[in-house]
Amino acid sequence: MSRSPTLQARAAVAGRVVLAAFGGYAVAALATALLSLTLPMPRAEAVTAATLLSFPIMVGIVVVAFAARSPTRAAAVVGGLVLALGLALRLVTGTFPIGFGS
Amino acid sequence: MKQGFRQSMAWLHTWSGLVVGWVLFAVFVTGTATYYRAEISRWMQPELRREATIAPEALAASADRAVAYLQEQAGGARTWFVTLPTPERPLIELFWRNRPGTPPGHVLLDPRTGAPAAMRATRGGDFLYRFHFELNLAPLWGRWIVGLCAMVMLVALVSGIVTHRRIFTDFFTLRRDKAAQRGWLDAHNVSGVLALPFHLMITYSGVVTLALMYMPWGVTAAYKGDSQAYFAETGQITQARPAAGAPGTLAPVGPMVARALATLPGPLERLTIVNPRDAQSTVVAVFEEPHGLSHEHPQVAFAGTSGAVVEVLSGGLAPAARTFTTLVGLHEAHFAGTALRGLFFLCGLMGCTMVGSGLVLWQVARQPKHGAAPGFGWRLVHGLNLGTVAGLPGAIAAYLLANRLLPLDLAGRPEWEVRAFFGAWIAIAVAGAWPAPRRAWRGALAAVALLFVAAVLADVATARGLWDDPAWFLGFDLALLALAAGFALVSRKVARFAGPRRARAAGAPAGVPRMGPA
Amino acid sequence: MTMPGTTSPGLTLLVCAGLGFLGLAALCLSLARHHQAVWSHPPDHRRRLGLRGAGWALVALSLAVAIHRDGWAFGPVDWLGALTGAGLLLIVVQSYRPRALLWLAPLAALLTVVAALGVPG
Numbered sequence: 001m002s003r004s005p006t007l008q009a010r011a012a013v014a015g016r017v018v019l020a021a022f023g024g025y026a027v028a029a030l031a032t033a034l035l036s037l038t039l040p041m042p043r044a045e046a047v048t049a050a051t052l053l054s055f056p057i058m059v060g061i062v063v064v065a066f067a068a069r070s071p072t073r074a075a076a077v078v079g080g081l082v083l084a085l086g087l088a089l090r091l092v093t094g095t096f097p098i099g100f101g102s
Numbered sequence: 103m104k105q106g107f108r109q110s111m112a113w114l115h116t117w118s119g120l121v122v123g124w125v126l127f128a129v130f131v132t133g134t135a136t137y138y139r140a141e142i143s144r145w146m147q148p149e150l151r152r153e154a155t156i157a158p159e160a161l162a163a164s165a166d167r168a169v170a171y172l173q174e175q176a177g178g179a180r181t182w183f184v185t186l187p188t189p190e191r192p193l194i195e196l197f198w199r200n201r202p203g204t205p206p207g208h209v210l211l212d213p214r215t216g217a218p219a220a221m222r223a224t225r226g227g228d229f230l231y232r233f234h235f236e237l238n239l240a241p242l243w244g245r246w247i248v249g250l251c252a253m254v255m256l257v258a259l260v261s262g263i264v265t266h267r268r269i270f271t272d273f274f275t276l277r278r279d280k281a282a283q284r285g286w287l288d289a290h291n292v293s294g295v296l297a298l299p300f301h302l303m304i305t306y307s308g309v310v311t312l313a314l315m316y317m318p319w320g321v322t323a324a325y326k327g328d329s330q331a332y333f334a335e336t337g338q339i340t341q342a343r344p345a346a347g348a349p350g351t352l353a354p355v356g357p358m359v360a361r362a363l364a365t366l367p368g369p370l371e372r373l374t375i376v377n378p379r380d381a382q383s384t385v386v387a388v389f390e391e392p393h394g395l396s397h398e399h400p401q402v403a404f405a406g407t408s409g410a411v412v413e414v415l416s417g418g419l420a421p422a423a424r425t426f427t428t429l430v431g432l433h434e435a436h437f438a439g440t441a442l443r444g445l446f447f448l449c450g451l452m453g454c455t456m457v458g459s460g461l462v463l464w465q466v467a468r469q470p471k472h473g474a475a476p477g478f479g480w481r482l483v484h485g486l487n488l489g490t491v492a493g494l495p496g497a498i499a500a501y502l503l504a505n506r507l508l509p510l511d512l513a514g515r516p517e518w519e520v521r522a523f524f525g526a527w528i529a530i531a532v533a534g535a536w537p538a539p540r541r542a543w544r545g546a547l548a549a550v551a552l553l554f555v556a557a558v559l560a561d562v563a564t565a566r567g568l569w570d571d572p573a574w575f576l577g578f579d580l581a582l583l584a585l586a587a588g589f590a591l592v593s594r595k596v597a598r599f600a601g602p603r604r605a606r607a608a609g610a611p612a613g614v615p616r617m618g619p620a
Numbered sequence: 621m622t623m624p625g626t627t628s629p630g631l632t633l634l635v636c637a638g639l640g641f642l643g644l645a646a647l648c649l650s651l652a653r654h655h656q657a658v659w660s661h662p663p664d665h666r667r668r669l670g671l672r673g674a675g676w677a678l679v680a681l682s683l684a685v686a687i688h689r690d691g692w693a694f695g696p697v698d699w700l701g702a703l704t705g706a707g708l709l710l711i712v713v714q715s716y717r718p719r720a721l722l723w724l725a726p727l728a729a730l731l732t733v734v735a736a737l738g739v740p741g
Contacts, residue, residue, distance in 0.1 A: 029319045036320035041422070044335040047320040048422040052429075054317045055253065055309050062257045066114045067107050093323070274648040276715035296707045299700050395693045432697070441630040445701035448708065 015071045023078035024061035028054040030085035037092050111261040116464065119258040120483070122251040123461040124490045125237070129248055130457055131494050132234040133304075134450030136227065137435060137443055140190070143226030145561075145578045146505045148568040150221060153192045158363050160213065161186055162356035165373060167216030168194045169355050172378070176200075176207055182375040186359075187213040223515045224505055229523075230498070235312070238520070249316045252309045259301055262294065269295055285595070286463040293455040300449035301456065307433035310426065336423040340403040340413045343376070343384045350381030353409040361409075362387035362402040366416055371399065375406065383407060392417075396424060397431035458491045465539075484539055489531025492546035495589065499553035500526030502582070506560035526553065540596060547593035554586035629698070631735050632689040636682045636702035638732030643678030644703070644710050645725055646671045657718035679703070685736075 035050035036043075061078060068074035135142065144150060168184040176182065179198035187193055194211040210219045229238075236244030273295040276288045294301065314321060314329055325332045330342045355373065363370060366389055374386040383406025388399045400416040419427060431437060435446045465483050470476045476484070504522030508515055530549060534542040558579045569575040648654045650671035652662040663671065682703065687695035713720050 029317065032317050033319040033323035036324040042420065043324050044332060044337075045420050045422040047324050047332060048336060048426050050320045051313045051317050052310065052422070052426060054320075055256070055306065055313075058253060059256045059260055062253075063111070063114075063260060066261075067110050089323075272651055272653070274644075274651070274654055274711055274714060276711055292708075292711055296711065297704050300704065395697065428693075437694075439629045441633045442698060442701055445633070445705050449701070449704055452704075452708070 012071050016065050016074060019071070019074055019078055020062040020065035023065060023075075023082065024058045027061050027078065027081045027085065028058035030082060030089055031057050034085055034089045034092065037089075108265055112265040115258055115261040115265050118254045118261070119457075119460050120464050122254040122258075123457055123464075124486050125247060125251045126255055127454065127457045127461065127490050128237065128494050129234055129251065130450065130453045131498070132230045133308075134447060134454060135498065136231045136234050137447045137450060139227035139231050141227070141578065142230065143224075143228065144191070145575065146224045146226040146502070147221045148561075148565040148570075148575065150191070150193070151570050153187075153189050155189055156187055156192065156213075158360065161363070161370060162359040164194050164213040165359045166354060166356040167213065168196055168211065168373075169352065169375070171209070171211060171216055172196060172198060172375075173352075175209075177379060179207070180377065182373075182378055184373040184375070186370055186372060188369065193219055222505070222510050224519055225516045229501070229516075229520060235308075245312055245315060249309060249312060252305055255305045256302075256309070259298075259305065263298075266291070283463070283466045286459045286466055289455060289459040290463055293452040293459065297449045297452040297456070300446075301453055303432055304449075304453065307429040310429045311433055313426075336426075337415060337419050338398065338423065338427065340384075340386055340401050340415055343382050343403075343405075343412070345377040345380040346382040348381040349379055350383055350407045352378050352383055352385075352406050355385055358385055358404045358409050359387065361404075361411065362389075365402050365411070365414060366400050368392055368400065378406065381407060384412075385409075391431070391436055393437065395431045395437055396427040397434060397436070398427045461487045461491065484542075485531065485535045488534040488539075488542055488546055489527070492534065492543070492550055493527045493530040495585070496530045496546070496550040496553050497523045497527035499550060499557050499582075502557040503553060503560055506557065506564050543596045544593050547589050547596065551586040551589040551593065554582050554589070558582050558586075629690070631738050632686065633698055633702050634735040635689075635732055636686045636699055637706045638728045638735065639678050639682035639685065640699075640703040641706035641710055641728045642725060642732070643675045643680075643682060644707050645675075645714075645721060645728075646678060647675030648710060648714060649721075650675060654714060654718070657714065658721055 032050045032054040035053065036047045039046035039049055041049070061081070064077055065074045068077060164187055165184060168186075169182075172179070172182045172184075176196075176198040179200050181199045183197040183199075185195035185197075192213055194213050194216075196207070196209050196211060198207045200206060210221065211217065212219045232238070235248050237247060238244070239247070269291050273291055276292055277284050309316065314332075318327070318329070321327060321329050321332045330339070333339045334341045352375070355375075359370065359373070369390045370387055371390045372388050374384075374388060376384045376386070385404040385406050387402045387404070389401065391397060391399055396419070398417065398419065401413075402411060402415075403413040404410065405412050435443060438446055461483075465480065465487055468480055470480060501519055501523040504519045508518055508522075512518060530546055533549075534546045536542070537545065561575070561579055565575075566572075649658065650663065650668050655661070655663045655668075655671075683696070683699045686699035686702070689695070690698050713724060
């Protein structure tokens with residue numbers, strides 16, 4: 001990025017910020033819900049462990065979002081993760097993720 | 103970000119740090135002060151007389167007086183919180199939560215009479231404590247903003263470690279040469295690297311203290327969102343007892359206090375009384391944390407109407423829950439004795455230095471060339487930097503000063519102290535926005551030093567006659583003077599820095615976070 | 621605040637900080653620039669290795685003392701706190717008065733020994 005970034009560069013940065021914030025949170029949230037239900041320990045322990053892990057997961061996703069070679073690739077990685085976790089959660093619960101409305 | 107991993111992380115470190123730096127600085131400063139929250143509260147109420155010991159019977163009588171007051175003044179409240187007197191703070195502190203939409207109530211009672219304590223009204227150290235994670239905003243807003251900033255701080259720490267790996271081989275240097283940029287960079291590196299374990303711990307554990315608010319989805323998935331059930335199942339709180347909906351009469355709490363003291367060892371800290379006028383009312387006696395890193399309060403729950411014990415909670419947490427409570431415990435450092443607390447405080451100061459010097463570094467590294475007018479962005483960052491880094495400490499000094507100078511019988515005195523806090527902050531920020539940057543910094547930091555000196559002078563002049571332990575108060579004042587000396591020193595340092603041209607001419611040294619190829 | 625189990629947490633911290641200070645000082649002096657600031661010549665190979673080895677050994681000893689005295693929970697916390705404080709002192713000293721290390725190091729050693737004798741157990 002030079003002193004006067006082009007509009008395209010600005011858009012790329014803005015895209016990564018949005019991806020890091022919302023994509024990162026979505027991955028962390030889905031992972032927390034999934035791990036809470038699947039970790040092989042008592043329910044309360046699984047929820048605690050999953051919640052503790054969620055923040056490092058989110059930091060990792062933010063780093064990936066900014067380190068990826070292009071915004072498109074970053075979006076693909078994060079989007080793929082969201083999709084995979086969402087499907088896994090659906091398999092586990094038999095309903096759509098994180099009980100919206102349930 | 104086309105330039106490889108290290109460069110993209112350098113970029114991320116610079117910009118993520120800048121965007122949240124102002125809030126983080128405020129969080130670090132008020133959080134560091136919170137290590138001495140009890141001491142600040144004591145200094146701000148010099149009328150308080152400490153006691154050698156408090157007998158169990160006196161404790162039980164205090165509980166009865168507290169409940170008598172609450173029955174009269176807060177009968178309709180949903181929950182009563184009674185903090186019992188300790189030798190260090192021989193006061194009954196009452197807090198009650200009303201129906202949603204009605205503000206909560208709060209009062210301090212004299213444990214001997216049960217009447218409101220005759221002391222100046224102030225929020226004391228609690229104001230700084232709450233500011234630390236709520237920024238004096240509506241709790242929901244404040245906590246989310248602080249949590250967001252803490253997450254970005256974690257990102258800035260990780261990206262900083264990745265970018266500046268080389269610094270770890272030699273972080274023993276604070277260069278004394280006069281290039282402003284080098285000086286700030288070294289201050290940033292030293293405070294960041296030396297206290298890195300603290301920074302990682304305090305940021306992560308800080309997010310963890312409010313984990314269920316930020317990341318409730320595990321509880322949503324496994325408990326259908328019932329966080330009380332989750333906490334009770336982990337063994338951190340006693341089982342919730344829902345209201346019966348029928349009226350009931352609370353049994354005397356004095357015997358419950360005696361029973362709790364006989365059941366568990368250790369000092370009793372507070373009582374929580376849920377649904378006090380319901381047939382299913384609950385009284386929970388909460389003990390101080392036993393010696394250990396983990397933040398867990400042993401508890402005894404009583405059925406409110408009969409006074410029968412329904413649950414005793416004491417230790418025995420499972421590994422993950424224990425990890426959670428240990429992180430919270432590490433964050434609060436209640437376990438730390440005098441020396442270790444001092445070291446935590448020092449680490450907190452280094453956190454403030456890291457954030458503050460990082461902010462200034464951004465500004466200095468982009469200082470406009472001699473003669474060139476600074477752009478709007480640079481001026482904005484300068485104004486916010488000065489307003490935060492000098493303004494907030496100045497605000498704290500003004501808060502202490504107002505505590506000594508405001509008339510004792512002023513209506514709404516606590517609110518006026520807070521107004522003094524924000525008034526001083528705004529005044530420093532606005533006054534610092536106009537002069538040339540270096541003069542503004544020098545003047546603002548000197549003003550902060552003067553405010554701390556003024557707080558000490560006001561204490562000695564107005565409150566000397568009230569001190570129950572002069573050595574203690576003089577010690578606190580001495581700490582304030584040390585802070586003043588620190589600000590005066592930095593003010594002088596800023597004045598001695600060479601102009602920006604020389605720093606520039608030397609070329610940007612390696613390791614300066616910059617935005618890619620300039 | 622009473623601390624059952626530890627009779628003198630301050631003294632333990634002092635021992636940890638003293639050992640940490642000496643260890644970090646040795647590590648610092650194993651670097652050419654800092655060695656030069658004290659003795660006006662860079663360290664030769666053997667000296668550098670010696671300083672580095674002594675430095676890590678002392679830092680490790682500091683951790684061992686902390687864990688021995690305060691257990692596995694408090695030990696590491698005390699150790700990190702003491703090491704951070706000692707490191708700050710070292711950095712300030714050797715940035716502003718590098719040659720002061722010549723008398724500060726023996727003083728730290730003396731204080732450490734005295735504090736260690738004062739720690740029961």
